[in-house]
Each structure stands twice: as structure tokens, then as C-alpha cells.
Amino acid sequence: MVVQALKDQGVDTVFGYPGGAVLPIYDEIFQQNDIQHILVRHEQAAVHAAEGYARSTGKVGVALVTSGPGATNAVTGLTDALMDSIPIVVLSGQVPTFMIGSDAFQEADTVGITRPCTKHNWLVKDTADLSSVIHQAFHVAASGRPGPVLIDIPKDVQFASSEYTPKPKAPVGHYQPQVKGDMETITALVEAIETAERPIFYTGGGVINSGPAASQLLRELVEATGIPITSTLMGLGAYPASGKNWLGMLGMHGLYEANLAMHGCDLMINIGARFDDRITGRLDAFSPKSKKAHIDIDPSSINKVIKTDLPIVGDVGHVLEDMLKVWKARGRKVNREALAKWWRQIDEWKQVKCLTYKNSETTIKPQYALERLEALTKGRDRYITTEVGQHQMWAAQFLGFEDPNRWMTSGGLGTMGYGFPSSVGVQVAHPEALVINVAGEASWLMNMQEMGTAVQYRLPVKQFILNNERLGMVRQWQQLLHGERYSSSWSEALPDFVKLAEAFGAKGIICKDPADLDDAIMEMLNHDGPVIFDCLVEKHENCFPMIPSGEPHNKMLLGDAKATNAIAGKGAVLV
Amino acid sequence: MSALQIKKGSSKHSAYNLRPTFSDVQEAHTITVLVENEPGVLARVIGLFSGRGYNIDSLTVAEVDHEGHLSRITIVTTGTPQVIEQIKAQLGRIVSVRDVHDLTAEGSSVERELALMKVNGSGDKRVEALRLADIFRAQVVDSTLESFIFQLTGAPDKIDAFADLMRPLGLVQVARTGVAALSRGTS
Numbered sequence: 001m002v003v004q005a006l007k008d009q010g011v012d013t014v015f016g017y018p019g020g021a022v023l024p025i026y027d028e029i030f031q032q033n034d035i036q037h038i039l040v041r042h043e044q045a046a047v048h049a050a051e052g053y054a055r056s057t058g059k060v061g062v063a064l065v066t067s068g069p070g071a072t073n074a075v076t077g078l079t080d081a082l083m084d085s086i087p088i089v090v091l092s093g094q095v096p097t098f099m100i101g102s103d104a105f106q107e108a109d110t111v112g113i114t115r116p117c118t119k120h121n122w123l124v125k126d127t128a129d130l131s132s133v134i135h136q137a138f139h140v141a142a143s144g145r146p147g148p149v150l151i152d153i154p155k156d157v158q159f160a161s162s163e164y165t166p167k168p169k170a171p172v173g174h175y176q177p178q179v180k181g182d183m184e185t186i187t188a189l190v191e192a193i194e195t196a197e198r199p200i201f202y203t204g205g206g207v208i209n210s211g212p213a214a215s216q217l218l219r220e221l222v223e224a225t226g227i228p229i230t231s232t233l234m235g236l237g238a239y240p241a242s243g244k245n246w247l248g249m250l251g252m253h254g255l256y257e258a259n260l261a262m263h264g265c266d267l268m269i270n271i272g273a274r275f276d277d278r279i280t281g282r283l284d285a286f287s288p289k290s291k292k293a294h295i296d297i298d299p300s301s302i303n304k305v306i307k308t309d310l311p312i313v314g315d316v317g318h319v320l321e322d323m324l325k326v327w328k329a330r331g332r333k334v335n336r337e338a339l340a341k342w343w344r345q346i347d348e349w350k351q352v353k354c355l356t357y358k359n360s361e362t363t364i365k366p367q368y369a370l371e372r373l374e375a376l377t378k379g380r381d382r383y384i385t386t387e388v389g390q391h392q393m394w395a396a397q398f399l400g401f402e403d404p405n406r407w408m409t410s411g412g413l414g415t416m417g418y419g420f421p422s423s424v425g426v427q428v429a430h431p432e433a434l435v436i437n438v439a440g441e442a443s444w445l446m447n448m449q450e451m452g453t454a455v456q457y458r459l460p461v462k463q464f465i466l467n468n469e470r471l472g473m474v475r476q477w478q479q480l481l482h483g484e485r486y487s488s489s490w491s492e493a494l495p496d497f498v499k500l501a502e503a504f505g506a507k508g509i510i511c512k513d514p515a516d517l518d519d520a521i522m523e524m525l526n527h528d529g530p531v532i533f534d535c536l537v538e539k540h541e542n543c544f545p546m547i548p549s550g551e552p553h554n555k556m557l558l559g560d561a562k563a564t565n566a567i568a569g570k571g572a573v574l575v
Numbered sequence: 576m577s578a579l580q581i582k583k584g585s586s587k588h589s590a591y592n593l594r595p596t597f598s599d600v601q602e603a604h605t606i607t608v609l610v611e612n613e614p615g616v617l618a619r620v621i622g623l624f625s626g627r628g629y630n631i632d633s634l635t636v637a638e639v640d641h642e643g644h645l646s647r648i649t650i651v652t653t654g655t656p657q658v659i660e661q662i663k664a665q666l667g668r669i670v671s672v673r674d675v676h677d678l679t680a681e682g683s684s685v686e687r688e689l690a691l692m693k694v695n696g697s698g699d700k701r702v703e704a705l706r707l708a709d710i711f712r713a714q715v716v717d718s719t720l721e722s723f724i725f726q727l728t729g730a731p732d733k734i735d736a737f738a739d740l741m742r743p744l745g746l747v748q749v750a751r752t753g754v755a756a757l758s759r760g761t762s
Binding site: 299307 | 618
């Protein structure tokens with residue numbers, strides 16, 4: 001029954017790990033060939049893999065875990081998906097209904113534990129409800145603001161048979177989020193665009209979640225109006241990095257020009273982003289002179305932290321379509337003269353070249369490694385996942401994304417250990433594609449057991465580890481904020497990554513000389529199979545630019561030589 | 576030693592700086608939530624309040640439509656106008672929630688609560704308690720020679736007032752149902 005419902009929902013892949021309470025479902029999976037099951041090595045990885053699958057395809061990802069520890073291990077992944085609005089369905093086994101509440105073996109109150117970390121969850125106590133709940137779950141996961149859902153299925157409910165409810169043609173139930181925006185506010189926004197002197201688009205993961213059409217519409221709108229665009233970490237790829245209006249990522253480690261433009265704009269058009277604290281910095285000094293429009297499918301995102309002048313509740317794709325229509329119908333007007341002046345200002349900011357770093361001939365700088373990775377993979381349809389930390393920010397700064405769904409990273413929750421299993425999920429969804437996990441050695445170790453999965457299913461995922469033998473971001477904060485007392489922020493007793501790869505039956509590459517880097521990267525790219533690339537980089541590199549805690553966008557710390565002063569305490573370079 | 580010139584009042588050790596940019600006036604609002612009557616729905620609502628740090632001053636819940644499987648939860652909460660808006664928006668996100676109404680913001684409403692109060696005493700105090708109960712239209716639902724239990728319905732402030740009067744007269748226990756509320760008129 002479960003497998004039938006999954007098939008009807010168009011599921012082709014399930015990531016999971018068996019256990020006593022899900023054996024009946026595993027038995028069903030064994031007896032069919034339509035759905036492939038990918039055996040991960042840890043339930044957290046199953047959920048992250050489902051996230052990678054979902055984020056790279058736009059479909060709903062599915063994970064299957066057993067009761068008790070299986071479900072509790074899934075909690076991190078569920079929370080991660082909730083924070084980043086990733087549509088996934090997690091099926092968990094449960095002890096039989098008559099044993100619930102008796103502290104049975106591998107029993108946990110799964111719906112209780114996962115209630116705050118799912119968009120919705122269900123405990124199915126009657127087989128007659130099972131198939132309709134599964135259909136409803138896919139609807140809830142994918143519609144409105146997407147998110148994770150969980151279905152807890154007791155073992156006796158899995159065994160019992162009942163009449164199958166087919167997938168409804170139209171979504172049933174009362175959960176029907178609003179997708180069309182209010183036309184009056186959309187018109188008001190278009191009017192504001194027509195007269196704005198310093199407008200900016202600030203886009204987020206909502207554009208990606210809305211689907212490829214939304215990215216297409218966004219590109220059309222940006223090109224036609226000539227308005228500069230920046231994006232959050234989650235929204236990279238919605239507008240191409242090579243596009244002429246692209247300012248780069250904004251936020252704590254965003255680009256100088258993007259943050260200064262946000263600070264100085266007079267019209268901010270937030271499309272599918274949520275004014276996260278990594279974006280806004282200090283709230284009372286956040287873009288003080290701008291009128292703010294906010295397009296979001298989730299009404300609770302609007303006015304949550306930043307007061308919005310033009311709130312539009314709706315799906316980004318639908319609202320952008322209406323915006324374009326109205327703007328065209330009103331004569332495609334923008335304030336050309338002011339806009340040209342605005343661009344001159346932005347170009348001045350660009351001259352600061354905030355990503356400049358001091359390269360070295362003897363040590364690989366992490367930025368250099370990513371620049372080379374970018375150069376050597378340019379033009380290939382490439383999927384990037386990341387772990388969390390400095391390498392993640394450098395990847396966002398130095399890699400360019402031309403299309404949506406090519407960038408999988410843990411934004412809201414900041415889950416170390418996300419990248420590797422996520423890359424597994426992406427590779428399963430795109431077997432022929434180049435999938436690279438840009439990692440730090442510490443994050444990567446958190447889910448390194450997935451080497452087993454990669455090797456078993458011959459998934460040629462490239463693990464590009466920027467190894468600084470430090471918890472780089474923690475170390476950076478300790479240096480800047482805690483008097484250089486490096487409490488527990490170095491990675492001691494690291495494994496030999498080449499031997500580790502070989503132990504799993506994969507290929508390992510180590511590189512420490514900048515002169516060898518290109519050849520080593522090419523060797524990684526040309527190898528048909530999983531690779532661990534141990535890239536030994538500068539140990540004390542800091543990630544700049546950076547908006548320090550409690551500061552507004554126009555008080556950024558810049559990197560390179562200027563950073564040395566900051567570190568030495570001879571006066572930070574506050575711009 | 577810190578190279579960062581961080582202003583007074585901002586947090587030094589965290590990236591969070593959530594100094595409110597909104598009004599900080601606290602308001603009490605009565606919010607009524609129509610929910611699908613399914614296991615765990617109350618936990619979802621309460622979990623939202625505790626998880627996001629909102630206040631619950633009072634909460635009542637009961638099934639109101641058996642065939643439609645609907646329950647009504649009435650919550651009295653306190654917060655700044657922005658927090659109240661967030662509470663409503665967050666409640667609206669819960670999949671099992673059908674409808675959210677802010678009775679305080681949406682015109683006049685009727686709010687009622689039932690209270691039981693045990694008052695121990697003898698002599699003049701006992702007589703006075705009974706007299707006041709009469710003024711408040713409270714009923715005596717249990718009586719011994721040295722105690723009464725009064726039953727009182729009314730708006731929360733009426734019950735507060737009655738409790739204040741009973742306190743010097745030997746009030747020993749109070750049980751209150753919390754507020755049930757509906758908007759006035761046809762809507």
C-alpha cells in the first residue's frame with residue numbers, strides 16, 4: 001500500500017535505512033522494481049540525501065527510517081529542511097498500535113518529537129487512512145511554502161490490508177495556500193519601480209522553490225528594467241552569476257557592492273527571501289532610507305523582523321508574472337537617468353574588489369582553490385553541495401551559478417555534515433552530472449560514513465575538502481571576538497584522507513602545492529567514481545568581507561592586507 | 576583586544592541583534608482559532624507559543640462541531656502589535672488550523688469565563704461573602720457550615736474583581752475555565 005501510494009506520487013527513489021518497525025515496507029520494496037531504494041549509512045544522511053534530491057530536481061524527496069533511533073536520527077535533517085523550505089516526506093516505522101505508550105523496544109514519541117521540526121506530521125493508526133494520508137502528505141510538503149512532513153506508521157498498520165485510495169486528481173483537504181498576489185499592491189510596486197532612483201532586487205530561496213519558470217520570469221524582469229540584483233545564500237542561481245545586473249551574494253559574508261547597495265537603496269524588492277539575521281545585520285540600521293516590498297508565499301514571513309511597505313502574499317512565479325504584465329501594460333517605464341547614476345555608484349563600490357585576497361606561491365589559499373575549481377569546471381552542468389563554515393561562504397563567493405537547482409547548501413540551520421549526503425542525493429537524481437561537495441574537513445567527518453553509500457551505488461561524487469585542520473569559522477570568530485583564545489577549534493587526529501578513500505574502495509587525492517592544483521583537480525574530475533580530494537590549504541585564512549555582529553551593512557570588514565590590521569588590533573577597517 | 580568596534584547595546588558575542596524596530600506597547604488580545612479536531616492539534620498550538628516565546632494568559636479548547644470534526648481554541652495573549660500579528664500569521668500556517676480571528680482587533684466581542692471559588696469562614700465574614708455573591712450574581716453550588724463554593728460567570732475582569740473581594744473573606748481556592756469568546760453581531 002505504501003509503495004503503491006509512492007508510485008502514484010511519482011516517486012522513483014527512496015533513501016532509507018531498515019529496522020524492525022519498517023520491515024513490512026522494506027518487504028514491499030524488495031518485491032518491485034519501480035522505486036529504487038538507496039541504502040544510506042545513517043538516517044540523518046537519508047534525510048539530507050532526500051533534501052539534495054529535492055533541491056536539485058524540484059520534486060519531493062523521500063526518506064524511510066525505522067522507529068525510535070531511526071526517527072530521532074532524522075530530526076536534524078527534518079529541521080534543516082524546515083528552515084530551508086525543502087519539500088520532503090519522511091516515512092517512519094513505529095511500534096504496533098497496541099504497544100504505543102508502553103516504552104516498547106525502539107519506541108519513541110516520533111510525532112511528538114518531530115512536531116516542531118516538520119511542517120506537519122501524522123500518526124496513522126488505521127490502514128484505511130494510510131494511502132490518503134500519504135497523498136495528503138505530498139500535497140502539504142510541496143504546496144505553499146514547501147517543507148518536510150513525516151508520516152509515522154505503526155508496524156501493525158503496515159501489515160494490515162485495506163482498500164487503496166488513489167491519488168486525488170485535485171488536492172483535497174483544507175490546506176490550499178494562496179498563490180496569486182494582490183493586484184492592487186502589485187500595481188503599487190510597479191509604480192514604485194517606475195519612479196525609484198536606487199532600486200534593488202533582493203531575492204531568496206523562494207524563487208528556486210517556485211520552480212524554473214519563476215527564475216525565468218525574474219531574469220526577464222531584471223533584464224528589462226535594468227535594476228541591480230543581489231541574492232541570499234539560498235537563492236543563488238535564480239539569476240545567473242554571469243548576468244550583467246548581478247551584484248553577487250549579500251549578507252554577513254556577502255559582497256561589498258551588494259551590501260552597500262542594500263544599505264543605500266530607496267526601493268528594496270524582496271522576492272522570496274525572509275530578512276534572515278545573516279542578511280539584515282543590525283535591524284535598526286538596516287537599509288534605513290528604503291521603501292520595502294516583500295513577496296512571500298508565507299504570510300508569517302512578512303513583517304516578522306522588518307516592517308514592509310508593500311507586502312505581497314503569493315507564489316513568486318505568479319506574482320512575477322503579474323508584475324511583468326502590469327509593468328509592460330503601463331509602458332515599461334523606469335527612471336533611466338537615476339538608474340544610470342545608481343549604477344555608477346555601484347560600479348564605484350565594485351572597484352573596491354572586496355574578494356581580493358593575498359595569494360601565495362607556497363600554500364594553497366582556499367579562495368584560490370575555489371577559483372581554480374570554478375575555472376576548470378566552467379561550462380559544465382555542475383551541481384555543488386557544501387558543508388557549513390568558511391568553505392561554504394567562499395564557495396558562495398567564488399563559484400558562479402548560472403541556473404537554479406545547482407546549489408545545495410544548509411542555510412537556515414547551518415548543519416555541518418549536510419553536504420556529503422546531499423551530494424549523494426543529487427548524484428542519484430542526476431547520475432550523469434558532475435556533482436561536487438565543497439567541504440571543510442571537520443564538517444565532512446560528521447557524515448563520512450556515506451562513503452559506503454557512494455561506493456556501493458557507484459556514485460561519482462567529488463568530495464572537495466578544503467582542509468585547514470581547523471574549524472575555520474569558529475577559529476575566525478574566536479580570533480575576532482574572543483581574544484584569540486582558540487578553544488577546541490582545531491582538528492586533531494585527522495585521518496589520512498587518501499588512505500580513507502582507499503579503505504572504502506574509492507580514489508583519494510592529496511594536494512598541497514598551488515602549482516599542482518590544476519592537475520590534481522583535473523584528475524579528480526576525470527576519475528569515474530567517488531573521489532576524496534584532500535586540499536591542504538592555508539590554516540589561518542579568514543573569510544572576508546564580513547559584517548561584524550551588531551553592525552549595519554555599511555560597516556563591513558574587508559579582507560586581504562587590511563584584515564591583518566584587524567587581526568592585529570591596530571584598528572579595523574570599517575568602511 | 577577585539578578589532579571590532581562594536582557599539583554599546585549590541586551583542587558582542589552573537590550575530591543576533593534583534594532590537595525591535597516596532598512599537599513596544601504591550602496589548603492583550605483574544606484570539607479564536609478553529610482547528611481540525613485531531614490528535615495533537617492542541618500540542619501544535621501550544622508548542623507554537625512556547626517554541627516562539629509568546630505568552631498565553633488563558634486558553635480554552637473544546638469541540639464545537641462534532642460532524643465537522645472542529646474544535647475552537649480561545650487564547651488570550653499579550654504582546655506588542657507586531658508580536659500579535661506574528662502569532663496570528665504563525666497560527667495560520669499550522670496545517671490543521673482552519674481559521675484565525677483576532678476578536679480584539681475585529682470589533683466588539685463577548686468574552687465569558689466561569690469560575691469556582693471556595694471561601695472558608697464563619698460569622699460576619701461568611702454573611703458578607705454571601706451578600707457580595709448575591710451582588711455579583713454568583714451561585715452557591717456547595718456549602719458546609721464553614722465554607723461555600725461559589726460559581727460565577729462573566730467577563731474575566733468581573734471574576735478578578737470578585738476574587739479580590741473574597742480574598743479578605745477567606746478565599747482558599749479558585750478554579751477558572753479560561754475565556755470563551757465570540758464576536759458580536761451576525762458574522
